[in-house]
Amino acid sequence: MPHERRLMEGSEAIAEAAIAAGCRFFSGYPMTPFTEVLECFAKRLPEEGGACINAESEIEAIGQAWGAAATGARAATGSTGQGLSLMQESMSEITRAEIPIVIFNMARGQGDYFQATRGGGHGDYRHIVLSPQSVGEAVDLTQLAFHLADKWRHPVVIYGDYLIAHTAEAVGIEAIDYGPLPEKEWAVDGSLGGTGRSRNVNPIGMEKGSKGIDPNGFWQKLADKEDAILDAEQRYEAVDTEDADLLIVAFGTLARFARAAMRDLRAEGLKVGLFRPISLWPFPKEALAKAAEGCKRVAVLEQNAGQMIEDVQLSLLGAVPVVPIGGISTDPAGFGIGALLDSDLIAGRARDAHAGRPVPRGVVS
Amino acid sequence: MTDPNDPLRVIPTDAPPIGACRKTGDSLPPLTLMGEHDLCPGCGEPLALRQILDAIDAMDMAQRAIGTIGIGCYTALTSLMDIDLIQALHGRAPSVATGAKRMRPETLVFTLQGDGDMVNEGLQEVIHTAARGENVTCILLNNGVFGETGGHMTATTVLGQRTKNSIEGRDAGEHGFPILIGDLLARLEGTAYCARASVHDAKGVARTRRFLDRAFESQMKGQGFSFVEILTMCPTGWFLPTAEGPDYLDQELGAIHEVGELKKDGVLIES
Numbered sequence: 001m002p003h004e005r006r007l008m009e010g011s012e013a014i015a016e017a018a019i020a021a022g023c024r025f026f027s028g029y030p031m032t033p034f035t036e037v038l039e040c041f042a043k044r045l046p047e048e049g050g051a052c053i054n055a056e057s058e059i060e061a062i063g064q065a066w067g068a069a070a071t072g073a074r075a076a077t078g079s080t081g082q083g084l085s086l087m088q089e090s091m092s093e094i095t096r097a098e099i100p101i102v103i104f105n106m107a108r109g110q111g112d113y114f115q116a117t118r119g120g121g122h123g124d125y126r127h128i129v130l131s132p133q134s135v136g137e138a139v140d141l142t143q144l145a146f147h148l149a150d151k152w153r154h155p156v157v158i159y160g161d162y163l164i165a166h167t168a169e170a171v172g173i174e175a176i177d178y179g180p181l182p183e184k185e186w187a188v189d190g191s192l193g194g195t196g197r198s199r200n201v202n203p204i205g206m207e208k209g210s211k212g213i214d215p216n217g218f219w220q221k222l223a224d225k226e227d228a229i230l231d232a233e234q235r236y237e238a239v240d241t242e243d244a245d246l247l248i249v250a251f252g253t254l255a256r257f258a259r260a261a262m263r264d265l266r267a268e269g270l271k272v273g274l275f276r277p278i279s280l281w282p283f284p285k286e287a288l289a290k291a292a293e294g295c296k297r298v299a300v301l302e303q304n305a306g307q308m309i310e311d312v313q314l315s316l317l318g319a320v321p322v323v324p325i326g327g328i329s330t331d332p333a334g335f336g337i338g339a340l341l342d343s344d345l346i347a348g349r350a351r352d353a354h355a356g357r358p359v360p361r362g363v364v365s
Numbered sequence: 366m367t368d369p370n371d372p373l374r375v376i377p378t379d380a381p382p383i384g385a386c387r388k389t390g391d392s393l394p395p396l397t398l399m400g401e402h403d404l405c406p407g408c409g410e411p412l413a414l415r416q417i418l419d420a421i422d423a424m425d426m427a428q429r430a431i432g433t434i435g436i437g438c439y440t441a442l443t444s445l446m447d448i449d450l451i452q453a454l455h456g457r458a459p460s461v462a463t464g465a466k467r468m469r470p471e472t473l474v475f476t477l478q479g480d481g482d483m484v485n486e487g488l489q490e491v492i493h494t495a496a497r498g499e500n501v502t503c504i505l506l507n508n509g510v511f512g513e514t515g516g517h518m519t520a521t522t523v524l525g526q527r528t529k530n531s532i533e534g535r536d537a538g539e540h541g542f543p544i545l546i547g548d549l550l551a552r553l554e555g556t557a558y559c560a561r562a563s564v565h566d567a568k569g570v571a572r573t574r575r576f577l578d579r580a581f582e583s584q585m586k587g588q589g590f591s592f593v594e595i596l597t598m599c600p601t602g603w604f605l606p607t608a609e610g611p612d613y614l615d616q617e618l619g620a621i622h623e624v625g626e627l628k629k630d631g632v633l634i635e636s
Contacts (some may be wrong), residue, residue: 025468051467055460056493063457063490067433067464070451075464093454188465190472193448194396194427200443202434202452209398211444 092121109336456487
């Protein structure tokens with residue numbers, strides 16, 4: 001019974017949310033911590049009249065999703081950061097071919113921020129990246145991802161992690177109506193051959209009936225669209241930022257630990273706020289700059305050697321000092337369950353940052 | 366498509382005499398949007414494409430067909446194909462075709478790939494697509510070279526063949542042996558139909574068409590994976606005078622990549 005709230009692991013909730021959003025095609029290759037997302041699609045999509053393929057590699061997984069999405073179906077693939085590395089060539093080309101597709105990245109921690117937000121592929125492109133902090137939010141953002149993909153004809157990445165994929169939370173899955181979408185007249189359904197109006201969904205700007213391409217015009221059109229996405233799709237959460245001396249910036253599940261730390265610090269009388277980017281691209285620059293107004297310092301909490309901090313610095317342009325309070329921190333298997341996932345430890349580092357004391361650098365263990 | 370400065374062009378009058386000489390581009394064959402292309406003189410790929418489009422037209426499948434296209438010289442031909450197309454990456458067309466077919470099972474789904482695309486970069490994709498018995502038709506245009514880069518060695522280059530990066534000829538000790546992709550795919554259980562054709566002469570062109578018809582029929586019957594390899598001339602990439610292309614294809618490439626049907630209705634044909 002999909003409408004009932006029940007305890008569900010994130011992997012299952014994501015697959016169910018995708019199916020509720022109309023996803024009928026999935027292809028993937030097992031890899032921890034993403035594997036259970038594939039398992040759930042493999043079980044559920046045939047029941048819904050869809051198809052799930054156990055691809056022979058991530059390269060083929062995204063190729064198959066590419067073909068399905070190009071026919072107009074809602075289609076998705078996924079992996080962890082390592083698998084996404086293999087997919088980058090296609091992610092770049094799919095963006096240029098303007099094919100809506102959703103990619104579930106159950107990353108091994110936050111070291112793949114640059115991969116997700118800059119794109120590891122060739123060429124001049126960006127794709128939308130949404131980062132849930134909980135299973136419940138993953139359900140909403142999964143459905144939003146399919147909507148935004150269709151709205152903009154653009155790939156959308158869900159940046160989750162081990163905790164999103166493997167934490168069970170009570171969630172209800174219902175189809176969310178994000179509003180009307182344009183007809184997919186561009187989609188290759190095979191029906192227009194021989195009419196003189198047949199289509200060619202391609203990443204290089206080829207037009208039927210004319211020789212040669214116009215790369216400048218083609219790429220500029222994509223750049224204009226990405227500018228429009230930049231303006232329209234910034235998402236974030238700002239908590240207790242109005243009176244804050246110290247603003248913590250954190251994304252994904254780590255932001256939940258930051259929030260617990262923030263509550264403790266507030267109880268001590270320290271004015272600490274939290275800013276959580278939900279869309280990592282487009283990064284909510286203006287909202288962050290506004291939230292940081294009046295702060296003495298901005299503390300960037302991320303589980304890596306320092307990646308999102310560049311977006312924070314670009315947002316603030318030196319207006320407020322920026323201090324890193326996170327660091328490299330994972331479990332012995334490398335899945336991102338590190339010592340940094342500790343609200344007491346985070347509170348201690350935030351206390352240091354608040355007081356202007358040096359914050360420890362290096363591996364957080 | 367017409368150039369008024371072209372001195373060879375016969376200008377059509379308001380009332381041309383019956384049988385007036387025209388450029389080929391003035392009357393378009395089925396499923397063709399333009400009468401010209403930019404491929405080299407003597408290239409076999411347009412001949413192969415003509416057979417593919419004619420086969421689709423004869424089956425009356427034009428409005429139920431999706432082509433997924435690889436990257437090579439033939440990619441330029443997509444501008445003139447009046448068929449719904451998805452442009453794939455180098456080597457990835459069988460995967461893209463798989464996704465398209467699963468969502469549109471009523472359509473005729475085919476790939477168009479070269480030997481560099483399919484047998485070098487995308488070998489894993491075509492093998493797994495065949496092994497799954499995916500109900501699509503993969504079409505290989507095999508000329509034994511990377512034509513678009515100017516004549517470099519591929520996985521199907523025959524021993525002794527000179528290319529720009531095997532300048533003394535392909536040597537088994539140094540470069541390994543050519544892959545006979547049709548023979549490989551025929552051995553997979555998921556493959557229902559498998560054949561190798563050549564467009565080096567009129568008989569070969571007719572046989573190409575016959576094999577394509579059978580592959581497409583096999584797909585529409587839902588028999589599983591179907592494959593047609595078409596040997597095509599590339600005099601530019603072979604560094605040969607244009608007119609010598611067909612004989613070279615027949616005698617050099619054709620001697621190793623032997624023409625004929627390899628599998629029909631899921632049954633291997635022993636040579």
